[in-house]
Amino acid sequence: MLRLPRLVPRLRGLRYSSSIPRFPCVEAHATRESRIASSFSSSSGPEPPYARPNPASYTVFNSTTPLRLTYHSSFLPTFDIAYETWGTLSPARDNVILLHTGLSASSHAASTPVNPTEGWWEKFIGPGKPLDTNNFFVICTNVLGGCYGSTGPSSIDPDTGVPYATHFPILSIFDMVRAQFQLLDHLGVDKLYASVGSSMGAMQSLAAGWLHPERVGKIVSISGTARSTPSSVAMRYAQRSVLMADPNWNNGFYYDTVPPHTGMKLARQIATITYRSGPEWDARFGRQMRPLPTDTAPSPTVPRLPALCPDFLIETYLDHQGEQFCLKYDANSLIYISKAMDLFDMTRPALQALRLPEAAILGPEDAVDLARPHPTSHSKSHPPPTNPPPHLTALAQGLVPLAHTPTLVLGVQSDILFTVEQQREVVDALRMAGNDRVVYYELGGVWGHDTFLLDVLNVGGAIRGFLS
Amino acid sequence: MLRLPRLVPRLRGLRYSSSIPRFPCVEAHATRESRIASSFSSSSGPEPPYARPNPASYTVFNSTTPLRLTYHSSFLPTFDIAYETWGTLSPARDNVILLHTGLSASSHAASTPVNPTEGWWEKFIGPGKPLDTNNFFVICTNVLGGCYGSTGPSSIDPDTGVPYATHFPILSIFDMVRAQFQLLDHLGVDKLYASVGSSMGAMQSLAAGWLHPERVGKIVSISGTARSTPSSVAMRYAQRSVLMADPNWNNGFYYDTVPPHTGMKLARQIATITYRSGPEWDARFGRQMRPLPTDTAPSPTVPRLPALCPDFLIETYLDHQGEQFCLKYDANSLIYISKAMDLFDMTRPALQALRLPEAAILGPEDAVDLARPHPTSHSKSHPPPTNPPPHLTALAQGLVPLAHTPTLVLGVQSDILFTVEQQREVVDALRMAGNDRVVYYELGGVWGHDTFLLDVLNVGGAIRGFLS
Incomplete structure (x- = not known):
């Protein structure tokens, strides 16, 4: 599958390379294409694992x-x-924690008897762990729009008998949460002890409390936001752009053929940059280069010849992250869910523009008394702003339904995707809306946005303390 | 050139869209492809402007x-x-400022009689301006490896009669500067009054002073670095990856056909994210959406239907920036020059690994006396570190040849590509190397890395003060 240049220069005395240049990092795309194409005719079925779901490992409502x-x-x-x-539903059905996922995660947050592989929050869920299954009954769903068992663009449209593809409806974070509450109804759970989520899951966690203030006891919002910023939209747009430009994407209609694996790999490389932080890479990779094959050691007089493909460990790391992900997740799910994140905005005017029936709870604008004295509990280390900008006031007006829900907000100073400024915005808006039970922590450290997956001591500790 | 889906679903009662979905942001790639392809057969010649250089507007050495x-x-x-x-060379030839460019700029820093169009630093160069042509003779070159008149991958290899393409040699920042000094030799300029540059130009500016300490009077380094970090490598790698994955890139051999315009557009979108800052976009775009055509106003009961193509102004901005750039610059030049930036590292071990003849000036390691008292001038607001990390010591040891060159370092707090931490690193290393004439400014503001193009008051003022 090596592509040969269309134009082969006449090779006369080339000084810098004696042969047609080769680019393994580019050839990898063609090699992958070939492998996937052949899998469609093999007995094991097509390669993308999401095309071979395993309903035995989760329950489907x-x-x-x-x-x-x-x-x-x-x-x-x-x-x-x-x-x-995970855990046991109490007879009173009052010990339920609904756990929301980030963009691409499945419902498999932790190992189970039917699926003993490690989950994406394995260290956070279990007996004695931050989501303590000795006390709580934890439910995690694959998000509506996803590709791990919940309905999404890769699902069969019952009206046509073929996958929805880009005929799938545009989703909002609120739609995803409504679907979850239908599940809670089905399970007979009237009220959540807590709604917990990180990243996009934090958006859902806030949205759950907003849609059903009476059904959500506590809210945990980790490295999330109540209003996506243009910077985060830009970073997700860059990912969608490279994905949709892959000819294999084919306007979203690729389910009977080879998916846009190259676009997915490139998109994941960009995403990985937003998930981690510079200081972590300084410490972990620095300027180290990948090891050279032993037969290509540099000469004593000329330094190692750099390549246009990855040289530095940071490059091979991004390449590896992209390669690992590109067939694990459905491209259209990525596009639809990342768009839903962009659209998330809990300011009052934005909520009203959505014409949600629940927005009636907001009442007339002047009913929101933001002028009364700000609550002071838990805010000595981060007092409410004395002169809030208009968007913050609008957010406080939108968050009024959360005024009485105890809420934990946790942010990470090295997060470039959901910055601490956004965490402070949520905290300020909740307090301005009258919520005097907002707990707010900022973490240092070098892990950036991914801290919520890694720092069980600090993130887990905050959750444990807040839930107990 | 509209691509039709390979798989057309049977249209039975689709609820969310009544027709085959269309994606104008994806169709734009095919439309551009078609337009460029047809330009090859038209009398005006192929579209990429760099394929039609205008040697009348600059001088070629x-x-x-x-x-x-x-x-x-x-x-x-x-x-x-x-x-x-610009300006007049003094009889003693001692008033020369060599101006280095960022990655993609041409030699056209300011308007000239033969090319009156505005240059990329128009407000900084001229009579009474920061680079004051009443006093100075300013020279700006297109960088070696570029595509605006200097030799680069798109140039004809004299040995083969066709463009070098990826047979072009891998370049270093030092190579670029050596080529500039051959020009200075040709012009009879023995010594520069100053070497001035921003972004990649700041790397060249430092490299010039390092290669020729006796020939460079002063150094200006704005929003640059002396050692590329893994974060900046990651951001450039993401750009190269999407570019090289464009089938039109064809291993670099595209000069007789349609260039990788889609990859260039996508790469520029990513680059644009690194050039500006979140706070600027908050103020400039916020969450504003693009205007809808008047015939598609939303209904009173359903909100505006979002698209998978750009909705928000920040998205149309990135799209526009990519579209404007994708045919203005040569893809291989971008790859080679961005790689040279990644490779730039002035720590002592890295310089020694390059086996540069000039590295002899570094002498034995123990000749560098970093232990003597730190210089104190200009450092009251930013004292040297008391316990420098190993890479900073290694950088100080590498920068010893700059110990006696007055240097202005300027950084911007909102720059995510060349962070202020990197600016402070250059300053600390220079001072540890014994340089007591380092001036350092940090700017606030919201423009990020692009501040050097925009903030004539503060950036220009610092340069003016330092050069006078």
């Missing part, structure tokens, strides 16, 4: 109650939500 | 003195350097 959609006048008549649980 | 190359045992036997000048 099939809803036949039509789901209201934020951006469409019509409803989703039926849908599936894949979920897993 | 053709060197026949072979150029030593850092990463190759052979030399570049001949090469061109395009340059422009």
Whole structure:
């Protein structure tokens, strides 16, 4: 599958390379294409694992109650939500924690008897762990729009018998949460002890409390936001752009053929940059280069010849992250869910523009008394702003339904995707809205946005303290 | 050129879209492809402007003195350097400022009689301006490896009669500066009054003073670095990856056909994110959406339907920046020059690994007396570190040749590509190396890395003060 240059220069006395240049990092795309194409004719079925779901490892709730959609006048008549649980539901059904995932995670947050592989939050869930299954019944769902058992663009549209692809409706974070609450209804859970989430899951966690203030006891929002910023939209747009430019994407209709694996790899490389931080890479990789094959050691007089493909360990790391991800996740799910994140905005005018029935709770604008004395509990280390900018006031007005819900907000100073400024914005807005039970922590450290996956001591400790 | 989906689903009662989805942001690539392809057969010649250079607007120095190359045992036997000048060379030839460019700029830093269009630093160069042409003779070159008149991958290899493409040698920042000094020799300029540069130009500015301490009077380094960090390598690698994955890139051999315009557009979108800052976008775009065509106003009951293509102004801005750039610059030049930036590292071990003849000036390691008292001038607001990390000591040891050159370092707190930490590192290393004439400024503001192009008051003022 090596592509040969269309134009082969006449080779006369080339001084810097004696042969046609080769680029292994580019050839890898063609090699992968060939391998995937051949998998379609093999007995083991096509390669993308999401095309071979394993329903034995999770439970599927099939809803036949039509789901209201934020951006469409019509409803989703039926849908599936894949979920897993840990712990035991109390007789009073009052010990439920609903755990929301980040963009690309499955419901497999921790190992289970039917799926003993490690979950994405393995160290946070279990007996004696921050989400303590001795006390709590934890439910984690694959998000609506995802590709790990819940209905999404790769699901079969019952009306056509083929995958929705880009006929799938545009989703909002609120739609995802509504689907989760249909599951809670099905399970007979009237009230959550807590709604917990990180990254996009933090958006869902806030949205859950907003849609159903009476059904959510506590909210945990880790490295999230209540209003996506242009910077984060830009970083997600760059990912969608490279993905949609892959000819294999084919306007979203690729389910009977080879998916846009190259676009997915490139998108994941960009995403990985936003998930980690510079200081971590300084310490972990520095300027180290990949080892050379032993037969290509540099001469004593000429330094190692750099390549246009990866040389530095940071480059091979990004390459590896992209390669690992590019067939694990459905491209259209990535596009739809990342778009939903961009659209998330809990300022009052934005919520009203969505014409959500729940927005009636906001009442007339002047009913929100932001002028009364700010609550002071928990805020000595981060007092409310004395002169809030207009968007912060608008956010406080939008968050009024959360005024009475104890909320933990946690941010990480090295996070470039969901910055601490955004965490402080959520905290300020909640306090301005009258919530005097907001706990706020900022973490240092070098892990950036991914801290929520890594720092069980600090992140886990904050959750444990807040939930107890 | 509209690509039709390979798989057209049976259209039965689709609820969310009544027709085959269309994606204008994806179709734009095919439309551009078609337009460029047709330009090859038109009388006006192919579209990429760099394929139609205008030698009347700049001067070309053709060197026949072979150029030593850092990463190759052979030399570049001949090469061109395009340059422009402003002001008048003094009889003593002692008023020369060599201005180095960022990655993609031409020699056209300011308007000239033969090219009256505005230059990329128009407000900084001229009578009474920061680079005051009443006093100084300013020379700006297109960088070696570029595509605006200087020899680069798109130039004809005299040995083959076709463009070098990826047979072009890997370049270092030092190679670029050596080519500039051949131009200075040709012009009879023995000593520069100052070497001035921003971004990659700041790397060249430091490299010039390092290669020729006796020929450089002062150094200005704005938003640069003396040692590229893994974060900046990651951001440039992401750009090269999307570019090289464009099938049109064709291993670099595209000069007789349509260039990788889609990859260039996507790469520029990523670059644009690194050039500006979040706070600027908060103020400039916020969460504003692009205006809808008047015939697609949302209904009173359903909100505006978002698109998978750009909705937010920040997205249309990135799209526009990419579209404007994608045919203005040569893809291989971008790859080679961005790689040279990654490779730049002035720590002592890295310099020694390059086996540069000039590295002899570094002498034995223990000759560098970093232990003597730190100089104190200009450092009250930023004292030297008391316990420097190993890489900083290594950088100080590498920068010893700059110990006696007055140097202005200027950084911007909102710069995410060349962070202020990197500026402080250069300052600390220079002072540890014994340089007591280092001036250091940090600017606030919201423009990020692009501040050097925009903030004539503060950036220009610092340069003016330092040069006078």
